Amino acid sequence: MKIGKNGGLLRRFQEAVKALEIPEELTGEPTVTLEGSRSARIEGHRGIIRYEDDEIEVAAKGCVIRLCGKRLRLAVMDRDDIRIVGSLSSVEYARGDRK
Amino acid sequence: MSRSVSDRLRGSLKIRIEGPGAEAFLGKCVRRGVVLHDIRRVSDGGYTAWAAAGDYRYLLRAGRISGCTVRIVEKRGVPFSVRRLARRWALWAGAIICALFVVFLSGRIWTIRVEGCRDTTQTEILELMRQAGLKTGAKRSSISRSSVKNYVILNCDKLSYFTLNFVGTNAVAHVWEREDTPDKLREDVPCDVISDLSGVVLALRVRTGNAEVKVGDTVTAGTAIASGTVVSALGKTTLLHASAEAVLRTWYTVRAAVPGEIRTVSPTERMNVSQSLVFGARRIPLQSIENVEETWYDKNVRRRTLRLREDFRFPIALESEITHPCETAGEAVNATDLSAALEQRMLLRLRAAKPDAEITGYTFSVERSADGAWLGVLRAELIETTGISVPIG
Numbered sequence: 001m002k003i004g005k006n007g008g009l010l011r012r013f014q015e016a017v018k019a020l021e022i023p024e025e026l027t028g029e030p031t032v033t034l035e036g037s038r039s040a041r042i043e044g045h046r047g048i049i050r051y052e053d054d055e056i057e058v059a060a061k062g063c064v065i066r067l068c069g070k071r072l073r074l075a076v077m078d079r080d081d082i083r084i085v086g087s088l089s090s091v092e093y094a095r096g097d098r099k
Numbered sequence: 100m101s102r103s104v105s106d107r108l109r110g111s112l113k114i115r116i117e118g119p120g121a122e123a124f125l126g127k128c129v130r131r132g133v134v135l136h137d138i139r140r141v142s143d144g145g146y147t148a149w150a151a152a153g154d155y156r157y158l159l160r161a162g163r164i165s166g167c168t169v170r171i172v173e174k175r176g177v178p179f180s181v182r183r184l185a186r187r188w189a190l191w192a193g194a195i196i197c198a199l200f201v202v203f204l205s206g207r208i209w210t211i212r213v214e215g216c217r218d219t220t221q222t223e224i225l226e227l228m229r230q231a232g233l234k235t236g237a238k239r240s241s242i243s244r245s246s247v248k249n250y251v252i253l254n255c256d257k258l259s260y261f262t263l264n265f266v267g268t269n270a271v272a273h274v275w276e277r278e279d280t281p282d283k284l285r286e287d288v289p290c291d292v293i294s295d296l297s298g299v300v301l302a303l304r305v306r307t308g309n310a311e312v313k314v315g316d317t318v319t320a321g322t323a324i325a326s327g328t329v330v331s332a333l334g335k336t337t338l339l340h341a342s343a344e345a346v347l348r349t350w351y352t353v354r355a356a357v358p359g360e361i362r363t364v365s366p367t368e369r370m371n372v373s374q375s376l377v378f379g380a381r382r383i384p385l386q387s388i389e390n391v392e393e394t395w396y397d398k399n400v401r402r403r404t405l406r407l408r409e410d411f412r413f414p415i416a417l418e419s420e421i422t423h424p425c426e427t428a429g430e431a432v433n434a435t436d437l438s439a440a441l442e443q444r445m446l447l448r449l450r451a452a453k454p455d456a457e458i459t460g461y462t463f464s465v466e467r468s469a470d471g472a473w474l475g476v477l478r479a480e481l482i483e484t485t486g487i488s489v490p491i492g
Binding site for chain 1: 121123128133134136137140146148
């Protein structure tokens with residue numbers, strides 16, 4: 001299938017999701033929930049790319065989520081959720097899916 | 100809290116992951132459904148994490164696939180504790196024996212208490228209950244409360260009612276003693292009314308029959324107050340059930356004697372403590388018994404039992420007997436103090452002897468006898484009511 005058609009199908013799918021007001025969690029989109037600057041919860045992840053004390057990179061559908069801060073650690077990690085605790089300073093989205 | 104409790108029950112492992120593919124290892128684990136907690140970075144490429152003990156095989160497989168080494172650093176939880184303790188068979192045997200012991204003990208009666216005794220003695224009631232099958236150490240399920248109750252009531256004339264309850268390993272018995280009441284004559288039985296006291300008539304109330312005394316007369320015990328024999332004007336004699344009562348002024352004397360010399364008892368600084376273990380009705384002394392003759396001593400007994408609840412006590416008690424030996428010395432009696440104390444005591448005796456009477460006045464005197472004793476005499480004036488029905492003939 002041509003990339004163009006795939007891109008068109010994807011765009012139409014996204015438009016349909018938006019029109020029907022379907023929750024994004026059900027469509028596989030990642031969800032980041034911040035609790036102040038102490039804790040972050042990522043739903044719909046696809047694994048850890050990098051884990052440092054001051055930076056954690058998490059793979060998600062269509063993007064890479066980078067969390068920066070101090071004394072970061074993974075509190076809980078299961079199939080769908082990751083909970084990161086520490087002193088968060090920034091959350092970045094980088095386009096591009098890492099599998 | 101609930102997660103930590105479930106982790107403890109299922110068992111959890113702290114693993115150390117080392118290798119270049121540690122991040123991939125984490126991803127593989129979670130994709131297989133393994134939940135990792137408290138993932139911490141410890142060195143370049145190394146992590147520690149907590150996982151459920153049941154997921155260990157997945158962890159090893161994920162480690163092999165991602166090229167990491169997985170080592171167990173710490174184990175926590177009930178399965179590991181049980182495995183460590185499983186080899187200690189003596190511990191398990193002791194726990195089972197203790198549990199059986201507690202079950203055995205809790206099914207038996209270890210304490211029997213009797214309440215409500217006045218004229219009867221606790222010893223008497225306990226002996227009757229023992230004959231009926233209720234004694235210390237008896238199996239509670241084999242004792243029939245109704246049969247014990249019936250046996251005690253039938254074999255003790257002094258009781259009017261008896262109850263028995265089991266509270267845990269305690270048996271609590273309550274007695275109600277019989278009170279003697281005079282037989283009441285039937286209304287159709289002809290009778291006279293006589294006095295059972297001696298005194299002067301202050302008031303007379305005759306409901307049926309003829310009055311035999313009047314106000315101001317002196318009567319003695321047995322004197323008729325009212326007669327049930329009525330003779331009509333025609334000479335016909337009729338026998339009635341006389342009903343009357345009289346209020347009398349009576350006199351009552353109380354006498355008491357007290358020795359001329361009293362001995363005072365004063366405690367010394369010495370103190371002896373002896374302890375014993377009480378198991379049901381058995382007493383096991385915890386130290387060698389010394390037979391030291393002490394004429395005068397004060398004794399305090401303290402009993403401590405282990406109680407889980409209000410109605411459940413272990414049948415073992417530690418009893419401490421603290422004895423304070425005393426010294427005695429003779430002292431002359433202070434006449435003033437003795438007089439006051441004796442007067443109070445004799446008034447109490449008077450009120451106990453005549454509970455229904457009204458005391459209108461009294462005189463009290465104390466004198467010394469030839470042998471040195473003190474004699475107290477209390478003469479009281481009372482107002483009492485009398486009237487006893489006696490069948491005619």
